[in-house]
Every structure is written in C-alpha cells, then in structure tokens.
Amino acid sequence: MKGKILLAEDEISLGEIIKESLDSRGFLVEHVACGKKAIEVFKSFSPDIVVLDIMMPHKDGFEVSREIRMLDRNVPIIFLTAKNRTQDVIDGFENGANDFIKKPFSMEELIVRINSHLRISKINFEQQWVSIGKYKFNFEHQILDLHGKETTLTYKESLLLNELIKKRNQVLDRSYILNLVWGTDDFFSARSMDVFITKIRKYLKDDPLIKIVNIRGIGYKLVV
Amino acid sequence: MKGKILLAEDEISLGEIIKESLDSRGFLVEHVACGKKAIEVFKSFSPDIVVLDIMMPHKDGFEVSREIRMLDRNVPIIFLTAKNRTQDVIDGFENGANDFIKKPFSMEELIVRINSHLRISKINFEQQWVSIGKYKFNFEHQILDLHGKETTLTYKESLLLNELIKKRNQVLDRSYILNLVWGTDDFFSARSMDVFITKIRKYLKDDPLIKIVNIRGIGYKLVV
DNA sequence: CGGAAGATTTAACACTGGTTAACACTGCAT
DNA sequence: ATGCAGTGTTAACCAGTGTTAAATCTTCCG
Known part of the structure; x- marks a missing residue:
C-alpha cells in the first residue's frame, strides 16, 4: 500500500x-x-x-x-x-x-x-537516530555519535551496523548478512566480513555493555 | 510601482x-x-x-x-x-x-x-525555490541561497545539484548522472563529475546536516 | 592434550574517489 | 584583434575504502 x-x-x-x-x-x-x-x-x-x-x-x-x-x-x-x-x-x-x-x-x-x-x-x-547503548546511530548520514563525538562510517560499515542494530539481541546468520551487505556468500566476502566485524567492534568499544558476540559456525549477535 | x-x-x-x-x-x-x-x-x-x-x-x-x-x-x-x-x-x-x-x-x-x-x-x-536543509535552491535561476546570501551556480553545477535534490535520500547511479548531465558515460566525464561533486560539497558545507554520500562503485546519495 | 576448523586481528594491496591546479574553450568588453 | 573572466575538462597526486593475505588466537572434540 x-x-x-x-x-x-x-x-x-x-x-x-x-x-x-x-x-x-x-x-x-x-x-x-x-x-x-x-x-x-x-x-x-x-x-x-x-x-x-x-x-x-x-x-x-x-x-x-x-x-x-x-x-x-x-x-x-x-x-x-x-x-x-x-x-x-x-x-x-x-x-x-x-x-x-x-x-x-x-x-x-x-x-x-x-x-x-x-x-x-x-x-x-x-x-531519525537510533540509540544503541551510549551511542546514537544515523544510518542515512552514516554517523555514529558518542556524547557528541561523531564518527563517520563508510557505506559498508553502516550497512552492516544497521543490520546488527535492526536485529539487536537476535542471532544473524553469516550468510544472511553476506547476502544482504555483500550480495554474495563466498569465501572472500566472508573473510571481508570478519574484517568489518572487527572494525565495528572497535567503533563500539567505548560502551562495555555493547558486544558483538560470535556464535561459532552460525553468525553474530549484537547484544546491548 | x-x-x-x-x-x-x-x-x-x-x-x-x-x-x-x-x-x-x-x-x-x-x-x-x-x-x-x-x-x-x-x-x-x-x-x-x-x-x-x-x-x-x-x-x-x-x-x-x-x-x-x-x-x-x-x-x-x-x-x-x-x-x-x-x-x-x-x-x-x-x-x-x-x-x-x-x-x-x-x-x-x-x-x-x-x-x-x-x-x-x-x-x-x-x-520555484526548493528547500534543502538551511539552503534554498532555484534551478531556473541557478541560485543557491543561504539565509539571503546568494551564490550563482554554473549551468552544470545546477543540473547536477538539481538531480541530487530531486532524488534526495536515494542512491543515484554514477552512469545515471553521467548520462543525464554529461550525456555520455566515459572515463573523462566520470572524472569531471568527481570534480563537480567536490564543488557542490563546498557550496553545501555550511549545513552540516547535508551530505553527499559516496557509495563506492555505485554512485552518490544526497542526504538531508 | 593435540590438532583442526573457525574466528580475530593486523597489515599490505588494489582500486575508486577527492582535491587541487593547470589548461582549453567560449563569450564578452575594451 | 586583444585581453579578460567564467566555465568545464584534463591531469596529477593524495586519501579513503574494501579485499586479500597471513599470522595468531579460540573453541571444539577425539
């Protein structure tokens, strides 16, 4: 409609x-x-x-x-x-x-x-801004804000973080993320995703209550 | 009178x-x-x-x-x-x-x-004036206005800005812009477009909420 | 305990895009 | 004609982004 x-x-x-x-x-x-x-x-x-x-x-x-x-x-x-x-x-x-x-x-x-x-x-x-722990995230502008300190994320970083936030506290399947953000589900994209997870963990490290936990063999879960 | x-x-x-x-x-x-x-x-x-x-x-x-x-x-x-x-x-x-x-x-x-x-x-x-953040833009007259301070844009600058505004918050394909504004989609036009994007970013820099976001390998998005 | 597979991290790399400036072209006024 | 200002293109160099590679760490299970 x-x-x-x-x-x-x-x-x-x-x-x-x-x-x-x-x-x-x-x-x-x-x-x-x-x-x-x-x-x-x-x-x-x-x-x-x-x-x-x-x-x-x-x-x-x-x-x-x-x-x-x-x-x-x-x-x-x-x-x-x-x-x-x-x-x-x-x-x-x-x-x-x-x-x-x-x-x-x-x-x-x-x-x-x-x-x-x-x-x-x-x-x-x-x-709109989405709150996530101490942070605020604006997907459109690709901005992550911590108490007024803004970090500009890259496009792919934003896509990934956005998915994690949208399904916070739920397990996201590796292949689900890969298809959504990379468009493919192959070995190299998977390695690339690992790198991006690391990057996002770094961005979010200033709030110890936020964690991206790995579920071995399945995927990731953003917990707040 | x-x-x-x-x-x-x-x-x-x-x-x-x-x-x-x-x-x-x-x-x-x-x-x-x-x-x-x-x-x-x-x-x-x-x-x-x-x-x-x-x-x-x-x-x-x-x-x-x-x-x-x-x-x-x-x-x-x-x-x-x-x-x-x-x-x-x-x-x-x-x-x-x-x-x-x-x-x-x-x-x-x-x-x-x-x-x-x-x-x-x-x-x-x-x-004829379109609002875009703090700015107003008049395509016909090629004028960008910020609180009464007017800047006259060139023809190509206006064309490009107009397209970005018309599809604000949507991703514009590089080749879509190139065909529309330059009429061709070749290497040199693409580089030229990059230069124009820089120019328009400068014009719009006084409103931090306006951003021209690049989506690597795809195109641009004007977010407000 | 030891090995295999998966996950993490860092760094090197290729490629795209950003920025600046020089340049060519056009129209305009002198 | 000559010089000038404005517009858009080309070139060169630099910065940012995402991929690949490799080294290291963790978890699981025999």
Whole structure:
C-alpha cells in the first residue's frame, strides 16, 4: 500500500472515479462527501495526505483545511478548485494548503502531485537516530555519535551496523548478512566480513555493555 | 510601482482610460493597439502581467497569447472579451489564458483580477525555490541561497545539484548522472563529475546536516 | 592434550574517489 | 584583434575504502 488518502469530494460520481483510480494504483482511499465527515474520518483514519474539494456542503474546503491544520500541521493538503476561481488559490494558501489542482484535471496529474507530496513528508519523517547503548546511530548520514563525538562510517560499515542494530539481541546468520551487505556468500566476502566485524567492534568499544558476540559456525549477535 | 502591465486594446480611447486608471493605482502600463506591436513590446518591456483584447487588427488575442506563451510560460494573461460564448473561453484557455473579463467591466473588477494574478505568480515564483536543509535552491535561476546570501551556480553545477535534490535520500547511479548531465558515460566525464561533486560539497558545507554520500562503485546519495 | 576448523586481528594491496591546479574553450568588453 | 573572466575538462597526486593475505588466537572434540 503506497499511502492512505482522504478524499473529500461532494460530487459522488466524480469522487468514486477518483477513488477507484487511486485504489488501482495501490493507494488506500477513504472517500467522504462533505466537510463535516472529512474531519471525523481524518481523526480515525489518519491519512498520509488529504485531497479536498473547495466547494462542499456544511463545511467548505477552507474550513476543513483550517481544522485539519490544527490537528496536524504537517499532513499535505491538496485542493481541487474550479478553473477560474483564482481568489481560491490565495485563500487556500492562507488556510494551510500545500498544492492546488484545477478542475478539470487528469488522473496522471493528481497522482504525480500525490506522489511528490508523499515523498516529501516521508523524507521529513525519516530523519531519525537510533540509540544503541551510549551511542546514537544515523544510518542515512552514516554517523555514529558518542556524547557528541561523531564518527563517520563508510557505506559498508553502516550497512552492516544497521543490520546488527535492526536485529539487536537476535542471532544473524553469516550468510544472511553476506547476502544482504555483500550480495554474495563466498569465501572472500566472508573473510571481508570478519574484517568489518572487527572494525565495528572497535567503533563500539567505548560502551562495555555493547558486544558483538560470535556464535561459532552460525553468525553474530549484537547484544546491548 | 506595483507591477508592469502590458495592455493590448485596439479601441484607443478605451485603452487610454484603462491605462490612466491603472497608472493612478501605481501600476506601470504600456498600451499598444494591435497584436503585432504587443509581441514587440512584450519582448522589450518584460511585463509582469498581460491584458489582451481578443479582437484586434493583424493578430487577434489568441494568436498573441500563443506567441507570448512560447516566450514565457508563466506570465499571467487576462483576456478582455465582448463575447460571452463558451467556445471562446475554451479556445482562450487552450491558448494559454489565465483569466477572462467580459466587456463591459468595471475598473474595480479588472484591478482585483490583476492583483490576484500578481499574487499567484508571486506564489508560483516562490515555489520555484526548493528547500534543502538551511539552503534554498532555484534551478531556473541557478541560485543557491543561504539565509539571503546568494551564490550563482554554473549551468552544470545546477543540473547536477538539481538531480541530487530531486532524488534526495536515494542512491543515484554514477552512469545515471553521467548520462543525464554529461550525456555520455566515459572515463573523462566520470572524472569531471568527481570534480563537480567536490564543488557542490563546498557550496553545501555550511549545513552540516547535508551530505553527499559516496557509495563506492555505485554512485552518490544526497542526504538531508 | 593435540590438532583442526573457525574466528580475530593486523597489515599490505588494489582500486575508486577527492582535491587541487593547470589548461582549453567560449563569450564578452575594451 | 586583444585581453579578460567564467566555465568545464584534463591531469596529477593524495586519501579513503574494501579485499586479500597471513599470522595468531579460540573453541571444539577425539
């Protein structure tokens, strides 16, 4: 599933067409037909992205967008707007919209915009550090941090450490690591891995509670 | 001065009235009376917005609008039309119009629309900027901005940075970049790319959270 | 206890990538 | 034309990365 989408569109038939089209592309879509329902569903469904028609009964798109922004100031909101309503665009941005699509629009256009917004918010979310004993590790940046003292790891070192951390306190099979990090499971790669284990042990030596233990003939286990 | 307006209106007296009215509101207006002249003036005057009468001698508004769109695909174009036929509106949008105003119209109406479009194009202009860590990057203008301090990049630098940003946090294959930016994938282009990566790293060095990570033998990844 | 296999560690090595500077080419102004 | 500034390429040298080799240590089991 590529993402959860809340679609608020009061023209039922149009809404269903959009929903089906997005469904078939691997999105999970909740379709509501008025603004009031949109807020309710937003709370229970926690969508990754919101697509709002501006003109809807009970609550219009702007009103909905303002309320959603109070619940979640990050979720991307795309407005659907009639072609010649230029003032809408201005009002929309002021009410927290991220993007506008003018009706009529092609499904391709909508999907492109949805994907780009999902990617952006995913990126913002993925900025994360993992704690491991006294250390913090950032896989994306390949940085190992001990009380503010940063060490930059190489790519392969990061890959290996990342796997160990992801399955900490579990035994990792030698061939599992080899296939994942080296892509092959042969004699030389295995020797290479031994060298990398040594390197990582050195990096982690300042916390005596962290250990990479060898299970003879099987593999390794990172214990914390 | 609130903005430069190119006004093409063949009824001289009406044109002058509009011009004076806009002048007095703080706009800078060039008034031309035929389509041919409109294109000429467009090139030299670089208006922020274009107001076109549809019915004009030599070249009609649609023709002018099409030519302007080839020169500048962003400048807002407002049509003035005596007709109220749906087909004209459709033709107009297909030829790149942003808005229509039916004659007769009040000056207030025209001014409101002009202001809206100027605000929208300002918004659109601002959307050309992509945020990347502490920086903002404008690909079209090849400008990298750090807290108002602007650096102008060269064309190739921009191309490369743009690709890295577009696929931030993803690994870009060396040959993918080479084909896209250099058009070839040979030894010398590859070395050249290495030099450019160094240059871009220097440009981005003031945000320690931004990194261009090398994946040995594979390619690069811009992480934020 | 002794030997074999596996694991660890260090170092040498090959190769890729990083950095700097010289160079060639282009467009521009004098 | 001549010189100048900017852009991108080539070259040379250096640093970083991962692989291979070899020496040593550990564990297991007869």
